[in-house]
Amino acid sequence: MQSVHGATMREQFGATVTELLDREPRTALVLADIGVAQFAGAARAHPDRVVNVGIREQLMIGVAGGLALTGLRPVVHTFAGFLIERPFEQLKLDLCHQGVGAVLVSAGGSYDRSDEGRTHMSPGDVALLDTLPGWHVHVPGHPAEADLLLRHAVAADDTLQYVRLSEHRNAEPRPVAPGRFxxxxxxxxxxxxxxxxxxxxxxxxxxxxxxxxxxxxxxxxxxxxxxxxxxxxxxxxxxxxxxxxxxxxxxxxxxxxxxxxxxxxxxxxxxxxxxxxxxxxxxxxxxxxxxxxxxxxxxxxxxx
The missing domain is CATH 3.40.50.920 (Rossmann fold)
Known part of the structure; x- marks a missing residue:
């Protein structure tokens, strides 16, 4: 577990995925304007595998499905409401129905960005994914756990993985194992x-x-x-x-x-x-x- 000391979960996500982009040629990243600055260096180093579609969340999922069909392992990131709720039909069709895998990584959780209103709050994201088959869902409680679970999710080829990041966190990491309480x-x-x-x-x-x-x-x-x-x-x-x-x-x-x-x-x-x-x-x-x-x-x- 190579966590960044003092990092938030999103900062740890940036460091982990940047490393995976450098090390794993199958890893790709799809953004919808959110988090672009965090991956500026990665975009310059890997312009063919770091894609920003702009504020087009449905397209973001469609692009991830297309990248997966070419053999890449797409990581997709934005706030939870824009990642799960807004493009839900594309999750159902472009990922699940096509039988391809992806790693969705959200930020904001249920109440992190409540000052920006209801659009940025998504307490029902995991419940919504439960209506679709095959999803693996991770809810880390610390940035170091987020690092471990992200690496696990990206390495789990051709599966559907959701990693739910939040500013709400526990003081210390725990020795978690994916899929085990x-x-x-x-x-x-x-x-x-x-x-x-x-x-x-x-x-x-x-x-x-x-x-x-x-x-x-x-x-x-x-x-x-x-x-x-x-x-x-x-x-x-x-x-x-x-x-x-x-x-x-x-x-x-x-x-x-x-x-x-x-x-x-x-x-x-x-x-x-x-x-x-x-x-x-x-x-x-x-x-x-x-x-x-x-x-x-x-x-x-x-x-x-």
């Missing part, structure tokens, strides 16, 4: 289980304090590590999902994982209802009940 804290056999996704881990750990719970960490949510969840629940299959995206995004996957056990699942995340008073990341987390205080109250009420 990590046990961060082990409770007793009768403890409930809290699954923290990506940047929600630090708030979850602060929220549960000394409570008797098992805490799992997911930096990859698709495929969902059903075996990992089943192994964690012990004698009490009461699960709380805490996601930095739309509440309920992974609830169906959790129910499927526990289908043979009596179980309960509480899904915490960004609500469907809009919050029109846009503020900072901490203000949005508090409004959604996803800060440590809000999580502690909801987890304690549910498990006890």
């Amino acid at each position: 990590l046990t961060v804290r082990q409770g007793s056999r009768t403890a409930g289980t809290v699954l923290a996704v990506g940047p929600m881990l630090d708030a979850v750990l602060e929220a549960v304090g000394t409570l008797d719970v098992t805490v799992l960490y997911a930096a990859t949510v698709r495929p969902f590590d059903a075996a990992g969840l089943r192994a964690a629940v012990g004698e009490r299959a009461d699960v709380v999902l805490v996601e930095p995206c739309l509440a309920g995004t992974s609830e169906r996957a959790a129910h499927r994982a526990l289908a043979e056990l009596p179980h309960r699942v509480l899904s915490l995340g960004v609500p469907v209802a809009e919050h029109r008073h846009y503020g900072s990341i901490p203000e949005h987390l508090a409004a959604y009940g996803l800060d440590a205080a809000g999580l502690r109250a909801r987890i304690a009420e549910y498990l006890w």
